[in-house]
Amino acid sequence: MPLLSDPMFGQTMITLMTAIVLVLQITLVAQKSLVSSIYVFALQSFLLAAIAGTIAWFTGAGHIYLAAALTFLLKSLLLPAILLRLVEQIRIEHEMKPLLNVPVSVVISGMLTLLAYVVAEPLQHGMSYGSPSSLGHNTLPVAVALFLIGFFLMANRRKALSQVLALLSLENGLFLAAISLTYGMPLIVELGVFFDVLVAVLVLTILAGRIREAFDSMDVTRLSRLRG
Amino acid sequence: MALAWILAVPLAGAAATFAGRRRAWIELIYCGGAGAVLVASVFLAAAVITGGPVSFLNGFLYADALSALVTLLTAVVWAVSAPYTVGYLRGPQPAASPAHLSLRDLRLYFTLSHLFAFTLLAVSLTGNLGIMWVALEGATLASVFLVAFGGKPTSLEAAWKYAILGGVGLSMALFGTVLTHYAAFEGTGMETWEALNWPFLFAAAPSFNPLVMRLAFILILLGYGTKAGLAPMHTWKPDAYSEAPEPAAALMATAMLNCALYGLGRLFLLSARATGPAMPSKLLVLFGLLSIAVATQFILVQKSYRRLLAYSSIDHCGIITLSLGFGGPLGSLGAVLHMAFHTLAKPLLFFSAGNAQQHTGGDSLRNTAGGLIHVLPVSGAALFAVVLAVTGTPPFPLFLSEFTVLRAGFAQGHSWASILAVILLVLIFSGMFAHAARLLLGPAPDLPPGDRNRWTVYPLGVLAVLLLALAFWMPSALSSLLTQAAQPAGGEIMSRPGSAAFDGLMAEVRALAAAPCEKTPAEVRVFLEKPPAGRNLPGRCWRGAAVSLPSLPKTAAQPKAPAISTTWSNTRTTSDISSSATGWRRISRSSPPSPCRLRPPTGWSARSRTGLASRPKATPTRAAWRFTTTGPMYTRCARTSPSTRCCLRSKATRTSSARRSAKESFTSR
Numbered sequence: 003m004p005l006l007s008d009p010m011f012g013q014t015m016i017t018l019m020t021a022i023v024l025v026l027q028i029t030l031v032a033q034k035s036l037v038s039s040i041y042v043f044a045l046q047s048f049l050l051a052a053i054a055g056t057i058a059w060f061t062g063a064g065h066i067y068l069a070a071a072l073t074f075l076l077k078s079l080l081l082p083a084i085l086l087r088l089v090e091q092i093r094i095e096h097e098m099k100p101l102l103n104v105p106v107s108v109v110i111s112g113m114l115t116l117l118a119y120v121v122a123e124p125l126q127h128g129m130s131y132g133s134p135s136s137l138g139h140n141t142l143p144v145a146v147a148l149f150l151i152g153f154f155l156m157a158n159r160r161k162a163l164s165q166v167l168a169l170l171s172l173e174n175g176l177f178l179a180a181i182s183l184t185y186g187m188p189l190i191v192e193l194g195v196f197f198d199v200l201v202a203v204l205v206l207t208i209l210a211g212r213i214r215e216a217f218d219s220m221d222v223t224r225l226s227r228l229r230g
Numbered sequence: 231m232a233l234a235w236i237l238a239v240p241l242a243g244a245a246a247t248f249a250g251r252r253r254a255w256i257e258l259i260y261c262g263g264a265g266a267v268l269v270a271s272v273f274l275a276a277a278v279i280t281g282g283p284v285s286f287l288n289g290f291l292y293a294d295a296l297s298a299l300v301t302l303l304t305a306v307v308w309a310v311s312a313p314y315t316v317g318y319l320r321g322p323q324p325a326a327s328p329a330h331l332s333l334r335d336l337r338l339y340f341t342l343s344h345l346f347a348f349t350l351l352a353v354s355l356t357g358n359l360g361i362m363w364v365a366l367e368g369a370t371l372a373s374v375f376l377v378a379f380g381g382k383p384t385s386l387e388a389a390w391k392y393a394i395l396g397g398v399g400l401s402m403a404l405f406g407t408v409l410t411h412y413a414a415f416e417g418t419g420m421e422t423w424e425a426l427n428w429p430f431l432f433a434a435a436p437s438f439n440p441l442v443m444r445l446a447f448i449l450i451l452l453g454y455g456t457k458a459g460l461a462p463m464h465t466w467k468p469d470a471y472s473e474a475p476e477p478a479a480a481l482m483a484t485a486m487l488n489c490a491l492y493g494l495g496r497l498f499l500l501s502a503r504a505t506g507p508a509m510p511s512k513l514l515v516l517f518g519l520l521s522i523a524v525a526t527q528f529i530l531v532q533k534s535y536r537r538l539l540a541y542s543s544i545d546h547c548g549i550i551t552l553s554l555g556f557g558g559p560l561g562s563l564g565a566v567l568h569m570a571f572h573t574l575a576k577p578l579l580f581f582s583a584g585n586a587q588q589h590t591g592g593d594s595l596r597n598t599a600g601g602l603i604h605v606l607p608v609s610g611a612a613l614f615a616v617v618l619a620v621t622g623t624p625p626f627p628l629f630l631s632e633f634t635v636l637r638a639g640f641a642q643g644h645s646w647a648s649i650l651a652v653i654l655l656v657l658i659f660s661g662m663f664a665h666a667a668r669l670l671l672g673p674a675p676d677l678p679p680g681d682r683n684r685w686t687v688y689p690l691g692v693l694a695v696l697l698l699a700l701a702f703w704m705p706s707a708l709s710s711l712l713t714q715a716a717q718p719a720g721g722e723i724m725s726r727p728g729s730a731a732f733d734g735l736m737a738e739v740r741a742l743a744a745a746p747c748e749k750t751p752a753e754v755r756v757f758l759e760k761p762p763a764g765r766n767l768p769g770r771c772w773r774g775a776a777v778s779l780p781s782l783p784k785t786a787a788q789p790k791a792p793a794i795s796t797t798w799s800n801t802r803t804t805s806d807i808s809s810s811a812t813g814w815r816r817i818s819r820s821s822p823p824s825p826c827r828l829r830p831p832t833g834w835s836a837r838s839r840t841g842l843a844s845r846p847k848a849t850p851t852r853a854a855w856r857f858t859t860t861g862p863m864y865t866r867c868a869r870t871s872p873s874t875r876c877c878l879r880s881k882a883t884r885t886s887s888a889r890r891s892a893k894e895s896f897t898s899r
Contacts (some may be wrong), residue, residue: 124441149405156398162390169397176404183412188423191360195404198367202397205371209378209390216383225387228469 012060019049019056020144023178024115027151030171031111031158032104036089039167040082043174047077050174053141054181065189066181072196073177081170081203085163088207092214099221100158107158111151118147141182148175162210162220166203173199232274233284233291233355236301237348239266244344250337257316260340264305264312267351271305274298279710285357289427292357295714299566300354300492302711303573304485308347310689314581315343315477317685321588323380339379339475346372346481353489360426362493363400363407366457369486370396376478377470388469395456395466403453403493409446410500413438428496435503447501447510451494451517458490460517460551461524464544468528471543472536472593476584479536480577483543488569491550495565498554507557514555515647519654521548526654529661535583536593538665542579542620545658546572552651553635560638563716567631570712571700575628578616578693581686585609586669589680595665600672608681610670612690617666619697621659627700 005011026046033039051074058066100107122143152172159165180187187195214220243263250256275298277284283294293301319331319339331339349372352365370393378389407426414425417437424430435443456463471479501510525545532538546568553565586602586609587593603610619626622633632655639648681687 121445125445149401153398156394165394169394169401172398172401176401176408179405180408180411183408184415184421187360187408187411188421188426190423191358191364191407191426194361194364198364198371201371202367202393205374206393206397209374209386209393212378213386213390216386222390225390227384228387228391228472 006059009060012056016053016056017140019053020141020178023049023053023174024144024147027148027171027175028108028111028115030167031107031151031155034100034104036161036164036167037086039164040085040089043167043171044078044082046171046174047073047081050177050181051078053178054186057181057185061185063185065192066186068189069181069186069192072192076196076200077170077174080200084203084207085167088163088211092211099160101160102158107154110154114150114154115143115147118150119143122146142179145175145179145182148172148178151175160221160223162213162222163207165222166206166210169206170199170203231286232270232277233286233293236267236270236274236305236351237291237355239263239270240344240348240351244341244348247337247340247344250340251333253333253336256336256340260315260343261312263344264309264347267347268305268309271298271302275302275711276707279707279714283429289357289424289429290361291355292428293355294428295711295717296492296495296566297354297357299570299711299715300488301351303488303570304347304350304354307481307484307573307577310577310693311477311480311581313685314480314584314689315340315475317683317687318475318477318584318588321683321686322591335379338375342372342376343478343481346376346478347485348372350481350485350489354492357428358423358426359407359410359428359431359493359496360423362496363404366403366454366489366493367397367400369489370400370457373474373478373482373486377474379475379478380473382473384469385473388466388473392466392470395463399453399456399463401453402449403457406446406449406453406497409442409449410438410497413442413446413504416442431500432503435500438500438504440505443501443504444509447497447505448513450497451510451513454490454494454497455517455551458487458494458547458551459521459540459544460547461521461544464521464524467544468537468540471540472534476580476587479539480580480584483539483580484573484576487543487547488573491547491554491565491569494551495554502557511555511557514551515644516555518548518550518552518555519647519650521545521551522651522654522658526657526661529658529665532661532665533596534593535595535665535669536587538595538662539576539579539583542658542662543576546576546620549632549635549651549655552647553638556635556638556642556644556647558638558642559716560634560641563713564631564635564638566712566716567634568628571627571631571697572620574693574697574700575616575619575626578612578690578697579620581690581693582609582613582616585681585686585690586613588686590677595669598669599675600668600670601675603670604674605677606680608687608690612694614666614670615694616697617662621662622655623659625701626697630701 023046026042026049030039030042030046033042051070054066054070054073058064058070102110122145125142149172152168152175155168155171156165159168177186180192186192210220213222213225217224240263243259246259247256250259274284274293278293278295278298283292285292319336323331346369349365349368353362353369356362356365374389374393377392378385410431411426414431414434415421416439418425418434420430420434452463456466459467471483474482498510498514521544525541525548528541529538529545532541550565550568550572553561553568555561556564583593586606589606589609590598590602592598603614619628622629636648636652639645639651
């Protein structure tokens with residue numbers, strides 16, 4: 003098919019998917035229900051895997067295929083499954099109670115996106131045409147935006163599990179940044195990072211479960227006994 | 231091979247512990263493993279001092295003097311803490327958990343400790359900055375449940391804060407690593423995992439984009455600084471250190487702190503080479519001073535001595551960072567010395583405080599009856615001595631290292647920072663001294679005599695003897711390890727612009743860039759550097775920095791100087807970092823491996839296959855004309871072997887039609 007071998011088509015597709023990833027990140031900020039946040043995260047990870055897959059298709063590089071496949075299996079299937087199972091097991095209330103209300107949070111996310119474009123601009127300036135950044139001039143700023151919004155999400159959430167979710171979406175931003183700068187980290191490093199992410203989620207969910215038992219709540223703002 | 235052994239022992243130990251069925255067996259494995267690692271790392275350090283850096287698996291594992299030192303320090307702390315751990319876990323446990331631990335708890339604790347030690351050793355033993363990040367994140371994950379081991383609500387709170395803050399910090403460090411990889415990719419064209427290997431990065435750093443490296447350094451500073459506990463990212467530290475079992479806290483306060491600072495120091499060297507040392511140094515001095523100041527304030531008003539130890543750790547982390555920031559030969563020596571001495575002193579502080587806490591059942595500095603020295607003669611005396619030691623009182627060796635740090639500050643023109651540091655250190659001394667006196671001195675309290683457990687008392691003796699011995703006598707092997715470890719930081723790279731060493735380095739780089747290509751030293755082909763002015767200067771070839779490669783073994787078979795129509799050999803050079811023919815990688819990755827020995831370096835067409843771009847470009851990529859002699863030329867195959875269809879001879883042209891045909895000939899092959 004001519005369309006599938008046209009690099010311009012690939013570039014357009016990547017730009018489109020990147021835009022959706024950003025929108026999903028802001029949806030994550032606006033979302034109040036924990037379960038649907040997990041689904042949003044799964045969809046976002048799936049799109050990331052698709053972006054990586056598209057790049058792999060047009061470059062023919064095997065290790066990017068592997069990274070895409072791992073992202074799909076790990077981040078859009080396995081991790082959401084683990085989180086959903088935990089939500090079901092400990093029957094936590096689904097409302098997430100952010101510290102700031104939704105409209106303010108969305109406005110802040112918009113400003114963070116703007117900041118990301120400003121930060122990423124000089125980085126892209128020196129890039130020659132043909133370097134990975136020619137995948138579209140939006141990939142890196144969106145990656146930085148995911149990263150920054152992830153931080154904000156982290157600070158804006160009370161529930162232990164939603165903080166885990168914020169950490170994961172922040173990691174998605176890193177993956178996108180690596181993909182857009184250098185076609186991803188070297189495979190062996192990428193594998194190590196995937197392993198760490200998996201272990202981190204396992205550790206954090208176990209810990210969140212124990213916090214729920216000990217404090218009768220997953221509200222991390224209650225974790226304030228240690229001071230000074 | 232010693233490299234692989236050091237890492238294999240704790241992994242095997244973790245597996246054996248997990249399968250262990252008897253308490254004595256698990257304890258024996260723990261002590262034996264720690265001892266074996268200590269012996270192996272002594273051998274490693276000896277090998278590095280005498281024979282230079284060692285590497286294994288193509289630089290995947292790599293140890294120069296600095297990593298050998300950090301490994302040795304980790305091994306020493308682990309080996310000393312192993313018997314203490316055994317004794318500590320046999321003693322009464324803090325409230326909430328049962329007085330005596332079940333076998334299941336013990337198995338969990340020792341397995342995680344083995345894994346924690348494994349990840350810490352991996353941080354200092356891998357030569358790859360990406361793997362280093364993976365290992366440091368692994369260390370965080372392995373220690374989360376060590377912090378939560380007590381099972382109290384406060385332990386869970388501390389563990390949660392530790393895990394989340396550590397995760398956030400390390401994600402910033404990962405971003406910094408991604409940017410470093412990008413800078414290396416952009417500067418040299420390398421994109422395999424070897425591009426993140428330390429010797430390669432260090433040699434190629436002058437060709438990195440300063441802007442990218444600046445951003446990378448800031449992110450790394452925030453990330454690894456969080457892990458090291460630099461203020462204002464230190465808030466997890468008092469919680470985690472006061473809730474974790476004492477031996478685990480001692481490992482975190484020394485070995486993990488060293489590992490985080492080790493990563494920070496490595497990246498600091500890189501960005502100092504790429505952007506000049508001014509900006510990174512200033513940031514390090516700022517964060518170092520801030521850490522000392524924050525620690526001072528909390529030490530003076532502290533109510534619990536477990537938390538007091540954590541703030542002391544923040545203080546020392548600040549001193550080491552400050553010393554790194556001062557720079558110069560003295561600054562790096564001060565940092566290395568302080569790291570080494572602090573690593574010997576801090577476990578003694580933690581262990582003696584742990585004995586006190588276990589005996590009295592509390593860690594309050596306010597509700598204490600005092601007079602602990604009457605019931606705990608050994609631990610009390612050790613605590614008193616080590617409080618003097620960690621506050622830098624002579625004759626203890628930390629006085630020597632702190633003095634070196636301050637001298638470095640004055641020598642490098644940071645007088646105000648040094649004066650401020652002295653004032654803060656004096657305040658810390660008075661605070662720590664007052665707390666220790668309140669705890670230890672006074673009439674004998676109404677407690678039974680303690681210090682009966684040999685497991686928890688003997689390690690104190692070993693550490694105290696080591697510390698005192700080092701105050702008066704430094705073995706020559708150790709001193710050469712320390713000076714060599716300070717060298718990558720103390721050489722010409724760290725010198726400030728304006729000093730003779732710095733000017734010499736710059737002159738060398740400039741001379742290299744101005745020389746005609748034929749005179750380019752052969753080994754520089756590996757370490758490409760951009761021309762000093764402008765990126766796409768025609769008539770200039772890309773050339774490498776042959777400077778500052780003291781640790782590289784000279785290659786036996788020198789690759790030929792880059793010139794058109796010379797035969798290109800695709801063989802690797804012998805040095806493990808060389809990753810020969812940086813330009814080749816890019817081509818050979820997207821196309822199947824060719825039996826041909828010769829291929830024209832048609833980087834432009836290679837890019838069109840790996841990149842998404844299909845349009846011909848106005849200017850060639852660097853890969854295309856990196857190896858040309860007289861500017862932007864396109865090369866194509868001029869003669870093809872009829873039998874193998876391999877290219878025998880390449881030809882360089884400038885015309886656009888030749889460019890097109892070069893592309894066709896490349897892609898059709």
